[in-house]
Amino acid sequence: MAQQLSLDLPVRTALGRDDYFVSDANAMAVALVEDWTHWTNGKLIVTGPEGSGKTHLVHVWANLSGAKIIEARELSLDGIPALAQSPVAVENVHRIAENAAQDALFHLHNLILAEGHSLLLTGVGEPKHWGLTLPDLASRMQGTMTAILSDPDDMLLSVVLAKLFNDRQLVPTPDTIPYLVKHMDRSYAAARDLVEQLDRASLAEKKPITRSFASRILRGDATDY
Template identity: 60%
Template sequence: MAEQLGFDLPSRTALGRDAFFVSPANAVALAMIDGWESWAGGKLVLTGPESAGKTHLAHVWAEMSGARIVAARDLTEAEVPALARGHVAVEDVPQIAGDPQAETALFHLHNLVLAEGHRILFTGEASVAQWGLSLPDLKSRLQGTTAAVLEAPDDALLSALLVKLFADRQLSPKPEVIPYLVGRMDRSFAGAIALVERLDAASLAQKRPITRQLAAQVLDNLPEGA
């Protein structure tokens, strides 16, 4: 059988429920998303490290509930009434910290969505107390919101993440590559994404399949701290 070589194909990120691998690191958060109809106060905060699956879970919830997804930085006061007619997921809330207009718009969206009897989901890294929000009313309401936390990846989740990242790039590494990487790579979601990008680039540049040997070469040449 011919070995698979890398091709410069577009990466297609799978964000459906079937593509979300469940492990002890995310099972509680997923269960809370599944129980969205009974969220305390009609709202939930979803937190976790960079690339931990917050966007993926937001899309899973949107598919289940019919919610709209909006980036916090793109939210404007004029959009609030229309958005509040249904469920809403607001992503990357920390990105608007210190922006009075954006924080005010989010505060009004929070209040109007709940007043209309709908559900609202907020996402961001770390805890709400570390989001740096400056509007006291918004900060207090989010700090009082139940939080679902995505933990750092265990071996099972890291393995599944690597498989998914390779699949998104339409790549099929040799079977021994995944366990080899898991035992030696930076144990983070962001590290997994960066590593797969480098392996894809190396495979293309050298016109070689992704093998343990290529993986060792890429790991040996990672920048310090990567």
Template identity: 55%
Template sequence: MAEQLSFDLPAKTALGREDFFVSPANALAVAMISASSWPGNKLVLTGPAGSGKTHLAHVWAGETGGRIINAHDLRYDAVPDLATGPIAVEDVPFVADNLEKQKALFHLHNLTLAEGHTLLMTGRLAPRFWEMPLPDLQSRIQGAHHVALDPPDDALLCAVLAKLFVDRQLSPKPEVISYLVNHMDRRFDTAAQVVERLDRVALAEKRTITRALAIRLLNDDTL
């Protein structure tokens, strides 16, 4: 049997539609992203870290010709250019402590919709918890249609783990993924951490990623 080799290569995240696994946990969000129109031309997409918000934003941008910007990178003087087409603003709640970024987003929201384009905003929690100190911005966010990515079911967690391994050019045995699905914390960010640690340990020890290594990793926090 050929030995699986591990190389210290940067993980390349695949963000195409064909790379996104649809399950009952995310089917509604996928349908909304693919809808031809949204109520009021705006949508809030939420979900825990690693749940696929960025992936879906890229799918949406690819299908609409839209652009994606992180809320931290917003500048008031850049708004007129950003509002010339569909725009996605990621991690909006992370600028709740930055009034200038909020003003830029408020301006972007109003100008984008006035120009007849669509606005996608993402965050981890439901919009009512974003608590933007700029009240006009918070009210407009809460006025957007909201769709959430739910915690992963078995099929989705299995697909997420498989994709994380593929992104790192790794091919573990199927029993490795099955074991992880049944024994790890059912969180997307945990899945990313587990795969990263398995990759690192396998590389350091010059070994393949096996079920035994997965068992060892989940039971040894020092790895």
């Protein structure tokens, strides 16, 4: 029997403060973001694995501070003066590569602090491993206070899975998430990929997401959706 083709349905990601669960893995970062008016030199870096909630924290901070949000690779020198007139969050600095974008970030860093505003930056891994080729920028990043989002503990992983299912308007049976937490790879990226696979498999097979269904997907006993 031919299987029904799955469709990419819109995912409504919840990014409010009430949607951000705090555990030992992220408590320090959350506390620092919420205490943003006391950042050393007015700036903070938040680092963590892909899917660990950096963007969510950025939006929490933007709601608190009125900050603008921009991707590091989208920075340009001509846009810096206007951008520096309010707090700014620069996401994914570890992906910045072009010298022009690095120059822009260096000037944004200096100007926004001179204007008395705050700067939040995010990335994966330590700033010294971001591959920055502009020495002055690299030294400023490495000298910035850093909050680290750690790998999830059981409680946080359960909440992350629940949120990912909710973002996709999926309702697994109550015993599904505890089973997944016990048997899946323990990372944010694994949680994101697994929920996406379960979504596609459930749609293709027209079956609810149950413990047994999730077990079969984890074992790989299903078509690659």
